[in-house]
Amino acid sequence: MNDYLPLSFINQYAYCPRRFWYMHVEAEMIENAHVARGVAHHERVHTQGYETTAAGVIVRRSVQVYSHSLGISGICDIVEEADDGTLTPIEYKQGQRGRWTNDHAQLCAQALCLEEMTGRPVPRGFLFYFGDRRREEVIFTPELRTLTTGLVQAMQRVVALGEMPPHTEQRARCNGCSLYDVCLPKETEQYLVELQR
Ligand code: SF4
Numbered sequence: 001m002n003d004y005l006p007l008s009f010i011n012q013y014a015y016c017p018r019r020f021w022y023m024h025v026e027a028e029m030i031e032n033a034h035v036a037r038g039v040a041h042h043e044r045v046h047t048q049g050y051e052t053t054a055a056g057v058i059v060r061r062s063v064q065v066y067s068h069s070l071g072i073s074g075i076c077d078i079v080e081e082a083d084d085g086t087l088t089p090i091e092y093k094q095g096q097r098g099r100w101t102n103d104h105a106q107l108c109a110q111a112l113c114l115e116e117m118t119g120r121p122v123p124r125g126f127l128f129y130f131g132d133r134r135r136e137e138v139i140f141t142p143e144l145r146t147l148t149t150g151l152v153q154a155m156q157r158v159v160a161l162g163e164m165p166p167h168t169e170q171r172a173r174c175n176g177c178s179l180y181d182v183c184l185p186k187e188t189e190q191y192l193v194e195l196q197r
Helices: 008-015 017-025 033-045 102-118 142-161 185-196
Strands: 049-052 058-067 072-081 087-093 124-129 134-139
Touching: 008 017, 008 072, 008 102, 008 142, 017 142, 058 102, 072 102, 087 102, 102 124, 102 134, 102 142
Parallel strands: 087 124
Antiparallel strands: 049 058, 058 072, 072 087, 124 134
C-alpha cells in the first residue's frame, strides 16, 4: 500500500489541486500557525486505543483504513461501533466549519474504506470542529460518494500525468494557504503576463 494516496490529501486536492501537488508530489509542508494548531489537535486523537461507553458503543481511536479499489489509505481519528455493528467515522478539524465540502469528501473516503474493509454499510459520519466545538453530521449520500470517488480519480490522474495543476481560480482560498510563499500565485501570474508582452 506504499503507493496508495493518503486519504487526507483528498481534502487538500478538493481545496486546491496545486496545493495537493506541492504536498504529495513535492512533499512541501510549510508550518504556519493554522497548520501547527491542527497538528497539535490531531496528536491528541492519534493515540491508538479503544474504550466502551456506558451505552455499549466501542470507540476506537486512530484506526488505519484502506481501499484497494480506490488506491487510498489513511487513518480515521475515531471510529464508533454501535452494538448492532454500525460503524461511524469521526474526523476532528481545527478551526470552524468552512464553506467548502473538502472535509466531507475526506470523511466520505474514510467511510468507503471502512465499507470495503468490513463489508458493512457506513451511512453517516461526523466532523468535529475545535474552533466552534460543533459536531456536524455528514450523510454519505450517493452524490457525496460520487464526488469523493471523482476526486480520488482526479488525484490519480494528476500524479500519473506528472504535471503541476494551475493555481486555483477561487483566489479567496489562497488567503491563509500555508503554501502561499512557495506557490506565489500573484507573482507567477504577473510574470506570465509580462512574458507575453
Ligand atoms: S496559494 Fe492558492 S493556488 Fe497556491 S497552492 Fe495555495 S490555494 Fe493553491
